[in-house]
Amino acid sequence: MRPFALTSLAVCGLLAACSSAANSGTAATSTATSAVSTTTVPTTTVSTTTLPTTTLPTTTVAGTTTVVTTAPPSTPPSDRLARCVQSWPLRDRAALLVWPAVYSASWISALTIVKATGVGGVVLMKPSDAFARSLHQHIADLDHVARHGVLVSTDEEGGTVQRLGALGTLPSQSTMSRLPLSEVTRLLDQHAAVVAATGVDVVLAPVVDVRPVSGVSPIGNSRLFAGDATRVGQLGQLYVDAWERAGILPILKHFPGHGSATGDTHTAFATTPPLDQLRQRDLLPYATLQSSGAGVMVGHLIVPGLTSGAPASLSRAAYQLLRGDYGYATALVMTDSLEMKAVGLSVPAAAVKAVAAGADVVIFTETSEAAAVIGALLAAVRSGTLTEATIDTAAIRVAGTMEQHGITCRADAH
Numbered sequence: 001m002r003p004f005a006l007t008s009l010a011v012c013g014l015l016a017a018c019s020s021a022a023n024s025g026t027a028a029t030s031t032a033t034s035a036v037s038t039t040t041v042p043t044t045t046v047s048t049t050t051l052p053t054t055t056l057p058t059t060t061v062a063g064t065t066t067v068v069t070t071a072p073p074s075t076p077p078s079d080r081l082a083r084c085v086q087s088w089p090l091r092d093r094a095a096l097l098v099w100p101a102v103y104s105a106s107w108i109s110a111l112t113i114v115k116a117t118g119v120g121g122v123v124l125m126k127p128s129d130a131f132a133r134s135l136h137q138h139i140a141d142l143d144h145v146a147r148h149g150v151l152v153s154t155d156e157e158g159g160t161v162q163r164l165g166a167l168g169t170l171p172s173q174s175t176m177s178r179l180p181l182s183e184v185t186r187l188l189d190q191h192a193a194v195v196a197a198t199g200v201d202v203v204l205a206p207v208v209d210v211r212p213v214s215g216v217s218p219i220g221n222s223r224l225f226a227g228d229a230t231r232v233g234q235l236g237q238l239y240v241d242a243w244e245r246a247g248i249l250p251i252l253k254h255f256p257g258h259g260s261a262t263g264d265t266h267t268a269f270a271t272t273p274p275l276d277q278l279r280q281r282d283l284l285p286y287a288t289l290q291s292s293g294a295g296v297m298v299g300h301l302i303v304p305g306l307t308s309g310a311p312a313s314l315s316r317a318a319y320q321l322l323r324g325d326y327g328y329a330t331a332l333v334m335t336d337s338l339e340m341k342a343v344g345l346s347v348p349a350a351a352v353k354a355v356a357a358g359a360d361v362v363i364f365t366e367t368s369e370a371a372a373v374i375g376a377l378l379a380a381v382r383s384g385t386l387t388e389a390t391i392d393t394a395a396i397r398v399a400g401t402m403e404q405h406g407i408t409c410r411a412d413a414h
Contacts, residue, residue: 099361100366157204210224334362355386
């Protein structure tokens with residue numbers, strides 16, 4: 001069992017309207033967006049002062065409760081951890097790489113699948129408000145059934161992409177980038193403490209795509225910071241620092257840059273400017289944040305001069321660029337969701353290609369596909385398409401992230 005950053009009593013205090021009874025069973029789907037606690041955001045544009053160069057504090061305080069922090073997740077795994085993971089059956093090792101989405105409306109099914117497959121993580125989609133307000137208990141239930149523990153991730157960019165809006169509204173990145181830096185930090189620390197209190201381990205944010213020089217990004221400018229590549233890197237650092245102070249691993253996205261792509265990868269194939277242009281602009285935030293301890297999400301973006309017509313998420317050259325040229329050698333690296341139209345393959349087939357290319361984690365939206373994806377990875381090892389060493393490298397990195405979040409590897413947990 002992971003050590004929660006805050007006790008359940010502290011959760012009630014932070015949420016301001018915490019139910020005394022844990023929600024059990026499945027929860028009805030809800031699209032309600034009412035927040036338990038919201039923060040009023042000024043409508044006027046204010047200071048864009050350059051970030052201070054002083055190091056931000058390593059802890060913060062939410063109310064009267066200190067938020068527990070963790071060391072940066074990019075710390076190389078120990079020999080002990082490697083030996084522990086390699087003592088598991090291959091199926092268990094492969095399962096660590098597989099992170100399906102889970103939904104509050106079918107939570108009993110999610111628990112069953114997590115127990116049966118031993119997946120290493122899940123992607124929490126937007127839960128109902130009632131479910132979100134007792135999320136710490138539901139995550140504890142996931143921990144209880146997970147074979148080797150499970151990392152819980154969710155999209156929490158702010159604005160329109162915020163799964164846990166029921167716990168308090170986080171403004172969009174576009175809005176946040178126009179606030180005084182001290183206010184950005186305050187809002188982020190406040191919200192990160194609430195999210196950490198639920199037991200969430202990984203946040204799929206911030207977006208560090210750079211806005212196009214003219215026009216609107218295919219994924220919408222509200223999801224992107226306002227400003228040039230330098231400003232994006234500076235603001236991205238504030239977000240990373242806040243999530244890490246709360247003990248949560250942030251994931252930068254969408255490498256190598258979705259801002260100026262030709263389309264939205266959710267719905268169509270998309271091509272970026274050539275690699276030499278990306279290096280001058282879209283890739284600069286990754287250079288800025290390479291020592292931050294953040295993980296990275298690789299997008300389904302075709303990059304002229306790099307990916308040879310394939311999406312970056314399935315391209316060995318893209319992962320080599322990220323880990324080699326941009327310094328993310330030991331970072332946790334995952335794909336964007338493999339159901340997206342820009343992938344062009346079934347989820348199991350895409351998962352094999354992504355892991356072979358260098359991904360540590362594959363994510364997808366259909367919970368029921370978890371067993372098929374694990375099966376495809378095992379079949380790929382048997383056929384020689386993947387090696388056990390490739391599986392092990394990724395599995396050990398996932399297990400290292402687990403240990404950063406209090407989930408200790410046990411050699412006898414099969």
